[in-house]
Amino acid sequence: xxxxxxxxxxxxxxxxxxxxxxxxxxxxxxxxxxxxxxxxxxxxxxxxxxxxxxxxxxxxxxxxxxxxxxxxxxxxxxxxxxxxxxxxxxxxxxxxxxxxxxxxxxxxxxxxxx
Amino acid sequence: xxxxxxxxxxxxxxxxxxxxxxxxxxxxxxxxxxxxxxxxxxxxxxxxxxxxxxxxxxxxxxxxxxxxxxxxxxxxxxxxxxxxxxxxxxxxxxxxxxxxxxxxxxxxxxxxxx
Numbered sequence: 001x002x003x004x005x006x007x008x009x010x011x012x013x014x015x016x017x018x019x020x021x022x023x024x025x026x027x028x029x030x031x032x033x034x035x036x037x038x039x040x041x042x043x044x045x046x047x048x049x050x051x052x053x054x055x056x057x058x059x060x061x062x063x064x065x066x067x068x069x070x071x072x073x074x075x076x077x078x079x080x081x082x083x084x085x086x087x088x089x090x091x092x093x094x095x096x097x098x099x100x101x102x103x104x105x106x107x108x109x110x111x112x113x114x
Numbered sequence: 115x116x117x118x119x120x121x122x123x124x125x126x127x128x129x130x131x132x133x134x135x136x137x138x139x140x141x142x143x144x145x146x147x148x149x150x151x152x153x154x155x156x157x158x159x160x161x162x163x164x165x166x167x168x169x170x171x172x173x174x175x176x177x178x179x180x181x182x183x184x185x186x187x188x189x190x191x192x193x194x195x196x197x198x199x200x201x202x203x204x205x206x207x208x209x210x211x212x213x214x215x216x217x218x219x220x221x222x223x224x225x226x227x228x
Contacts, residue, residue, distance in 0.1 A: 008185075010195040025195040027168040030144070030220040032195060034172065054141040058148065058216045060174055071122075081124040081139040081146060102172045104218035106144040 005113045024112055031108040035101040037062075040094035048089040053105040055084040062099030064092045119227045138226055145222040149215040151176075154208035162203040167219045169198040176213030178206045 005011060013023040019039025025032055045067060057066075063077045068090040074082060075095075084090045092101075119125060127137040133153025139146055159181060171180075173194045180188045180196045182204040188196060189209075198204045206215075 008197045008199070023195075025170050025197045027170060027197050027199060027220075030168040030170050030197075030218055032170040032172060032197075032216075032218050034193075034195070054144040056139050056141060056144050056146040056218070058146060058172070058174070060172070060216075079148075081137075081148070083122040083139050083141050083144075083146075085122070085141060102146075102174075102216050104144055104146050104170070106141075106220045 022112070026108045026113075029107050031105045031112065033103045033105070033109070033112065034060075035103055037094045037099040037101075038097070040097050040099060042094045045091045045093035048091045050087055050089045051109075052086050053107060053109060054086050055090075056104045057082050057084075058102040058104075060100040060102050062094065062096040064094050064096075064099050064101075067091050067093070136226070138223075140222045140227075143221050145219045145226065147217045147219070147223070147226065148174075149217055151208045151213040151215075152211070154211050154213060156208045159205045159207035162205045164201055164203045165223075166200050167221060167223060168200050169204075170218045171196050171198075172216040174214040174216050176208065176210040178208050178210075178213050178215075181205050181207070 010025050011023050013021045016022050021036040023034040059076050059078055059080045066074045066082045069088050124139050125137050127135045130136050135150040137148040173190050173192055177191045183202050
């Protein structure tokens with residue numbers, strides 16, 4: 001784990017790629033990230049991805065479709081939540097220009113710390 | 115653990131006490147709760163409490179002061195986050211009529227399932 005990222009303090013938003021910004025806070029076994037998509041609406045979803053971490057997400061702004069293997073697609077908007085079991089393939093399609101997701105993970109996403 | 119509360123689906127908001135409503139979603143080791151305070155502003159904070167669960171919180175609406183033993187008090191508003199290490203005493207004082215917090219926990223708060 002990187003020692004350069006302090007725990008318990010909100011990290012400044014960082015541009016991950018065009019239209020995607022990420023900020024986060026974390027403890028030992030819990031991480032919460034603010035994910036801002038700014039280039040919606042999209043014509044199609046991002047490619048599916050998976051990770052061993054459990055994920056639960058709150059939709060803080062905007063509308064999207066959440067796709068997860070083994071479940072029906074969900075059309076979600078501000079105030080809704082979804083959860084992703086460990087290892088399940090999932091993705092989203094953004095339906096509004098801006099979408100803010102609050103993504104929680106256990107264990108922490110060490111790949112976010114680098 | 116109660117089997118009556120389904121995982122992976124947002125639970126309807128439930129009135130916990132006057133001015134406090136809670137909804138949540140959870141996986142095996144991760145729970146995310148929407149906490150709505152509706153009776154602010156308060157003249158003083160709630161009593162301090164602690165739990166072995168790690169907690170990280172996103173402020174989705176309103177303003178509050180977050181108090182945590184060993185740290186400076188933090189005046190927080192929409193878009194801010196805070197985290198609570200395992201076992202640390204903490205509380206909040208609500209500064210606006212309505213405050214919505216998105217509380218993430220590891221492990222899950224089994225007391226929320228009953």
